[in-house]
Amino acid sequence: MGKRGYGLFDEEIIMVLSCFRRNCPNIMCNRYSDKYGYICASCFEELEQAPIDINIVDFMDSEPGTFLQECRDYNKIFPIME
Numbered sequence: 001m002g003k004r005g006y007g008l009f010d011e012e013i014i015m016v017l018s019c020f021r022r023n024c025p026n027i028m029c030n031r032y033s034d035k036y037g038y039i040c041a042s043c044f045e046e047l048e049q050a051p052i053d054i055n056i057v058d059f060m061d062s063e064p065g066t067f068l069q070e071c072r073d074y075n076k077i078f079p080i081m082e
């Protein structure tokens, strides 16, 4: 049982699931859409922060970090007081 378990585990590690987003270097995706392809965890997080009316095709065609930048700007407007 132990050996078989390791075998399956190895196969999972070898599989390369490249993120379909433009210029995203991540190759370990655990989310997949029939329509848009694989997306990595960080792009998915960014997609959640993107405007609600974002076109997913446009999002996948944008550079990673495009929408995170918008979020960082709020930190500049309301910086945490020290």
Ligand SMILES: [Zn+2]
Residues within 6 Å of the ligand: 019, 020, 021, 024, 025, 026, 039, 040, 041, 042, 043, 044, 064
């Ligand atoms: Zn990605």
